[in-house]
Amino acid sequence: MFIRPHSLAIITTHQCTAACDHCCFTCSPYVTKSLRYERMEQLIDEAAQIPSLCVISFTGGECFLLGDKLDALISRASGYGLVTRCVTNGYWAVTPKAAEQRVAKLVKAGLKEINFSTGTFHSRYIPVQRVINAACACVQAGLTTLINIEICNESDFKPELITEHPVLAEYIANRSLTVQRSVWIEAEGISPVTHPEEHSRFNPDRKSGCQTILNVLAVTPDEHLVACCGLHLERIPDLHLGSVSQKSIRQVLDEAPDDFLKIWIHVEGPERILEFVKRYVPDYELPVHSAHPCETCLRLHKDKVARTVIREHYREVEDEVVSLYLAGMASNALNTAVLRQYQGQQTLATDEA
Structure with a gap:
């Protein structure tokens, strides 16, 4: 498969300290499916052999349930010069002191x-004060820190608990902390999840190519290599490139066939592709309620009408889309080379110190 991924997301486990309604992976304390620790070590070793790959992300579920093994995996990846990231709900930051000790x-x-998740659904299980404790400790320790607050019409979460917190507000102002508000999308759950019309992915200013697919690979607890780390990756079999239970990441990538639809999603996004479908089926109903590209992508892959039109007419745009994709790959390759050079200089400076 002709791709240059820059990141690998290791979905360490589906077990979580929360059981959020509409969790994209249906995680909970009672779901124990996890990657074997030894396999995660091997995945890091394999990722380090892919020249374009610069970032290893540990996520879940809740990756901090690994305890000291998480630190060992981070150390292993860092030893290769890879940038390491964790995605967590911050459950472990019970007190400011506990947060400081864990972050150290x-x-x-x-x-x-490090990225933290909070909002209406998460805060039912993880008090927001723990996220505050953790974020403060991370910023003070010099980590690149982001808090992601889930949003929907039904949300009763008060974002000012974060944005107007006396310490966090200062960090936000000096850009040492980023706060991002992202839509919470419908999966398996009982709570209603809706969004205002201005969040529709079909609004002109909201349509874009998907920068995740083909750029960010993921390995699931089932040891499947997936072509993106999107929220619905478990529900879209076509995104799965193959099993890495008996093969390396590189082997699976080399054996996976090139797929124009993935390239098209990367370049133009699923919304524009469904609009392409509507040109040939004028009464085709676009999912204008979709507030997240992963929602639209799920519809694109599951809809038989859309798949039929794409199969019959994709060659009309193939040359243009592939040219744009290759141009983007060349740009990414240059950026990767610059980042690798910077990382090498930083490592050298640290060694000399």
Whole structure:
């Protein structure tokens, strides 16, 4: 398969300390499916052999359930010069002191970035104060820190708990902390999830190519290599490139056939592809309620009408789309080379110090 991924997301487990309604992976404390620790070590080794790959992300479920093994994995990836990131709900930051102690171990292991998830659904299980404790400790330790607040019409979460917090507000102002608000999308759950019309992915200013597919690979607890780390990756079999239970990441990539639809999604996004479908089926109903590209992507892959039109007419746009994709790959290759050079200089400076 002709791709140059820059990141690998290791979905360490589907077990989580929360059981959020509409969780994209249906995670909970009672779902114990996980990657074997030894396999995660091997995945890091394999990722380090892919020249374009710069970032390893540990996610879940809740990756901090690994305990000290998470630190060891971070250290292993950092030893290859890879940027390491964790995605967590912050359950472990019970007190400011507990947060500082845990973060100190992460920094020692070489962690560079950390993303926290909170909002209406998460805060039912993880008090927002724990996210605040964790974020404060991470910023103070020099980690690139992001808090992602889920949003929907039904949300009763008060974002000012974060944005107007006396310490966090200062971090936000000086850009040492990023707060992002992302739509919470419908999966398996009982709570209603809706969004205002201005969040529709079919609004002109909201349509874009997908920068995740083909750029960010993921390995699931079932040891499947997936062509993106999107929220519905478990529900779209066509995104699965193959099993890495008996093969390396590189082997699966080399054996996976090139797929124009993935390239098209990367370049133009699923919304524009469905609009392409509507040109040939004028009464085709676009999912204008979709507020997240992963929602639209799920519809694109599951809809028989859309798949039929794409199969019959994709060659009309194939040359243009592939040319744009190749141009983007060339640009990404240059950016990767610059990043690798910078990382090498930083490692050298650290060694000399």
